[in-house]
Amino acid sequence: MAKRVDARGLSCPQPVILAKQALGAEELPMEILVDTATSRENVRRLAERLGFAVRVEERGGDFALVVAKRE
Secondary structure, three states: EEEEEEEEOOOOOHHHHHHHHHHHOOOOOOOEEEHHHHHHHHHHHHHHOOOOOEEEEEEEEEEEEEEEEEO
């Protein structure tokens, strides 16, 4: 099972800070849950800038960013 970081309900920059801390541990794959488009884009950009592959899934109004090592 992938590590899960639930950042729903948090205002930026909190989701990005949580994601950065979790990605530092590199327990991959990882699922980061957010509930706004702004958080989705900010976390996606962070993960990609750090060299990870990101897949975004919309789930009933929330977003799951699945982060893995880039192949």
